[in-house]
Amino acid sequence: MRRHTARSHRARTSRSYLTAALLRCALYLGPLSVAAAAAEPLARVAWPVPLVTLLLGWAAAQALTSTGVSLARRAGTTAAARHVGLGFAVVAGVWCALVWVAPASLVGPDRGLALVVGLGGLGTLATVTAALVTRAEAAIVLWSLPAWVLAAITLAEIQPVGTLLPAAIVVALVRAFQPVVVAGRRGRRPRLTPAEVRRGGGYLVIGASQAICVGLVWQAGPSGSTAPFWLPLLLAVPILEALIGWHTRQVESGLDAAESGAAYHRHVRSVTMITLAGLVPPFAVGVALALAAYRLPAGLPGFADTQSGVLGLAGGTLLGGVFAITYLLAARGRTGIAATLAAAPPLTAAALPFLPLPSSGPLPDAVAVLAATHLAGLLVVALIADTDQTLDDSRRTS
Template sequence: MTITPGRTRTASRRPRRRVPTGPRHSVPPTFTTPRPAYAMTPPPEEPRPPAEEPQPARSHRAPARRSYLRAAFVRCALYLGPLSVAAAAAGPLTDVPWPVPLATLLLGWAAAQALTSAGVSVARRAGPAAAARLAGGGFAAVAGLWCSLVWIAPDALVGPHRGLALVIGLGGLGTLATITAALVTRTEAAVVVWSLPCWLLAGSALAEPLIGRTAEVGLLLPAAIVVALVRAYQPVVVPGAPGRRPRLTPAELRRSGGYLVIGASQAVVLGQVWQAGPSGSTAPFWLPLLLAVPILEALIGWHTGQVEAGLDTTENGADYRKHVRSVTLITIVGLLPPFAVGIALALAAYQLPAAKTSATVLGLAGGTLLGGVFAVTYLLAARSRTAVAALLAAAPPLVTVALPLLPLPSSGPLPDAVAVLAATHLAGLLVVALTAQSAPTADDSRRT
């Protein structure tokens, strides 16, 4: 899930014009052309137009519904790019130690979150080319850091084949840089089309047991990554009008720093649950996340769209706060199924006799709760509670690391991780409910 909202009415391409209106249910006033100061003869009297009946306010909920569903669909298709690259590179990933993909995810996901937040702000003021340059420069620095880490890391962390670890890391960073540039330049649909070769290579790799060895996948995958990367950074690759990148304000820097913490924390807790689970059962762990992302992406888009629509559909601050509380209540109801399913799977895991089956079901519960925690975190960040969202995202990895140091009974790394995720999910639901109670007063200057 990402942090860029879909195009709403306040972010429309056409500027909104405010027309002064009189009291409701009154005859609209007649406007006449002002008389120039140098006119010596009186202007002819213009006939008054007939009074029109007041038209009812138009509802914007249908276009908004189509907008957030379309945006959620396009973003989910965009996220299939990194997943397809990981599926196509499943063979080489087994030839390197686990710290290589985990460190790539940590660096790339944290950079993607921070640079997306900063890039959206830059794109609003200086255009997509400046935002793409910011994202490209940030990922270039991260790629240089990765090369340095591979150069100085011991063989136990990167394996005997340092060149393979270097290529895998750069490929992962390239795919995350692609989706970051697509989000900040608002070219998600075009980048999805140019990512189709990665999808085809992933399908060939998954069908390898049926059709035999496909050695061409490993050779064509870097080219497919580069093709999508070049299309995402087209505003930088294709020369255009030179522009100066604006500086980020302190508030934007704090917001980007909060998203940096969110991305790093999510990558760490993902690696913790992955390593704590039983070997050979990675599919159940990833399955809840894959199923939850489209649903939760659409739910967050609906929430933010309805909160924004309340600025136009409500008449005063009290009505707006009531509207936000109603929307938040519906959102909490939508966020409860991951929590309920995760708790049910965790309880069922302790009733199973086989240890391996119990660990598999417990890993499935961890993945379900993890998807709910991600949704709550992004929802709070979308409501401008970036500091609270960062604190909530950092709580699971910090508490999981601190649990062995406390004089408390422990059932193992995986049960501890599932318990921490359940507590974090519940705390996140409570925080989301509290945001509805502290909803700000609607600004009258943004009303139409």
């Protein structure tokens, strides 16, 4: 009977992490759909507008998701949603100030359009963040369907979406913050603990570093092309989400199921080795694509654009692996290490022009830095496994 109960629990756990991974992937399609539907206004603003919006919004989303989840456990979903709303309200104010003072060369000829584009992007990321902290992923996916439809209409060039896109963004935003909109008596706002603040700060660094990496690879590509760069990321997200979910659930369930510290030690080592096996393919494929880019025949028509496109694919593949390793380390409580690893590529890219090293160009340099970071991340995941096992063994015996 005990074995049957454990088997049933493992089956439910497997279904739960797979369902959660699929829901998160569907939730992330909301911002992608909004970006696709807003292709026309995005083309009319300067390139820093979407990049700065991504930097502010993604960094805030990472930090507020971390702290908001903790608040939801302690004070409920209303307090967590209010925390996310206030955080993004501050970010929106920062964006408005930046648009107000920035020169026209950085925002485009229409300053009002740049303001609206940025606020729309921040509102979409706020919707995703509120859905994650209030556990309303499934509901927000349904309320994001209008944005999916508008993206399909835009890609098919059927007709301009006009004001329908802002309406779709607002509708999903209001539904995401429903706990705040329909809340009754307001209670006392809970404060974050020092540990939560430190963890949120680590996720803030992670989010900002990831956004900068996206900008580096995007702008270094051929004429700002996004198709080769985004393709591997879109393909890797569902797989890597499932892998990270499986790893964390296996480690947590093993702590209760193992009958001794030695058994748990073996369990964590096996889980880590399987996880590493899942994180190696992005590194191998990215390096192979980078090497293939330099093996292309020089007489190939459009050689430069083809080489840059292949390097863009390599950069996107390696970046997806770095994202996965970063989130895995953060999920295991190694937020400081994860933040350091995430910040390494942008800091290295910024330092390269001042170092006496040969350079092949922005895109090859970015790919090389991401490959080195990916390899370092694999080594870190392997090395911290023994430390995690020692800490968990001490918990079992204490």
